[in-house]
Amino acid sequence: MSDGCKDTRAxxxxxxxxxxxxxxxxxxxxxxEPRFQGREKEYxxxxxxxxxxxxxxxxxxxxxxxxxxxxxxKYAVATVNGTAALHVALLLAGVKRDEEVITQAxxxxxxxxxxxxxxxxxxxxxxxxATLGLSPLALxxxxxxxxxxxxxxAWNKQTGKRIGACLPMHTFGHPADMDxxxxxxxxxxxxxxxxxxxxxxxxxxxxxxxTFGRLGVLSFNGNKIMTTGGGGxxxxxxxxxxxQAKHLTTTAKQPHPWQxxxxxxxxxxRLPNLNAALGVAQLECLPLFLEKKRRLAERYADWGKQxxxxxxxxxxxxxxxxxxxxxxxxxLSERDAFLTAxxxxxxxxxxxxxxxxxxPMYRHCQxxxxxxTEWAADRVVNIPSSVL
Ligand SMILES: *Cc1c(COP(=O)(O)O)cnc(C)c1O
Numbered sequence: 001m002s003d004g005c006k007d008t009r010a011x012x013x014x015x016x017x018x019x020x021x022x023x024x025x026x027x028x029x030x031x032x033e034p035r036f037q038g039r040e041k042e043y044x045x046x047x048x049x050x051x052x053x054x055x056x057x058x059x060x061x062x063x064x065x066x067x068x069x070x071x072x073x074k075y076a077v078a079t080v081n082g083t084a085a086l087h088v089a090l091l092l093a094g095v096k097r098d099e100e101v102i103t104q105a106x107x108x109x110x111x112x113x114x115x116x117x118x119x120x121x122x123x124x125x126x127x128x129x130a131t132l133g134l135s136p137l138a139l140x141x142x143x144x145x146x147x148x149x150x151x152x153x154a155w156n157k158q159t160g161k162r163i164g165a166c167l168p169m170h171t172f173g174h175p176a177d178m179d180x181x182x183x184x185x186x187x188x189x190x191x192x193x194x195x196x197x198x199x200x201x202x203x204x205x206x207x208x209x210x211t212f213g214r215l216g217v218l219s220f221n222g223n224k225i226m227t228t229g230g231g232g233x234x235x236x237x238x239x240x241x242x243x244q245a246k247h248l249t250t251t252a253k254q255p256h257p258w259q260x261x262x263x264x265x266x267x268x269x270r271l272p273n274l275n276a277a278l279g280v281a282q283l284e285c286l287p288l289f290l291e292k293k294r295r296l297a298e299r300y301a302d303w304g305k306q307x308x309x310x311x312x313x314x315x316x317x318x319x320x321x322x323x324x325x326x327x328x329x330x331x332l333s334e335r336d337a338f339l340t341a342x343x344x345x346x347x348x349x350x351x352x353x354x355x356x357x358x359x360p361m362y363r364h365c366q367x368x369x370x371x372x373t374e375w376a377a378d379r380v381v382n383i384p385s386s387v388l
Pocket of ligand 1: 081082083084107108110111169195197198219220221230231232
């Protein structure tokens with residue numbers, strides 16, 4: 001916590017009292033739980049009655065159209081989960097075996113796993129403190145040192161490998177500096193895929209996260225701002241890519257009234273109609289969720305000001321969905337004391353993900369100094385953020 005001479009124990013106690021007051025309960029308070037207060041049951045029963053519960057059905061088409069309209073993307077293709085969406089989006093961006101994909105070490109493991117599923121390797125570049133998303137400055141620094149543009153693509157001069165894509169992530173729903181990232185990637189001719197899994201409802205200068213790059217990805221996992229149980233979405237403005245996305249995620253079956261022909265190795269990644277029915281109802285509630293989350297974030301900010309504790313605010317020019325609120329502690333020991341005290345009193349809090357470059361399967365990957373990543377890893381803690 002920010003100021004040298006104050007009682008962190010008293011701050012933590014005040015925090016626990018505050019959260020209990022906000023959620024009006026003496027029971028366990030989770031980090032994030034879903035809310036079903038709209039037409040979820042009605043649409044689910046309708047999907048069951050229609051017998052179309054699987055990967056074909058009206059709710060899938062409707063959910064895709066609704067998501068495209070909401071985000072402003074020309075096309076939206078629904079998938080079984082966000083990780084599958086990331087996998088296919090990277091393939092469609094042109095990522096191939098033995099290539100490299102630049103991303104951040106401060107992310108959920110699915111970002112890196114999707115890169116690995118393509119047979120490619122992640123390269124870790126630092127984040128900005130203000131966004132906790134990929135830093136355009138760090139990206140430019142890395143590419144200026146290690147990359148050269150040849151034959152319309154970027155190549156790593158040290159490894160000789162092609163840099164197939166750049167995959168920034170919008171951390172906890174706070175938009176990364178996409179203008180800066182796009183500028184650097186255009187200069188080096190690197191396609192951008194956005195991991196907007198956490199950022200449904202977040203915009204930067206009025207533009208929805210996931211619509212800046214060639215492709216973007218959303219997740220509707222149970223812990224996200226809205227849920228389909230499990231689910232994801234690929235966003236793009238490119239008609240050809242959208243068609244390929246649908247083809248690849250539906251086992252690459254050629255459309256035909258009765259013939260059963262597949263023309264490449266595809267994936268069974270299509271979102272079932274049952275899940276899409278839930279999604280249509282949840283998306284109807286999203287504006288209300290966003291409003292309530294913004295109000296909760298304001299209350300946390302007020303508490304932070306009164307108690308001299310840093311609470312993360314949305315970056316400049318951004319409108320964040322405030323999916324998970326963040327408290328910034330003074331350092332590792334203060335962080336751990338806070339985690340122990342809050343969780344010990346059944347108020348769930350969680351440190352940021354162990355950064356990817358420290359995990360056994362990604363330890364060997366190339367990286368820059370990652371100073372801000374290490375800084376964030378010692379200080380960032382997520383606090384209860386369910387819609388009230
Ligand atoms: C949730 C999440 C994903 C993956 O989504 P699933 O639907 O759980 O597969 C990917 N990246 C990030 C940053 C996420 O938070």
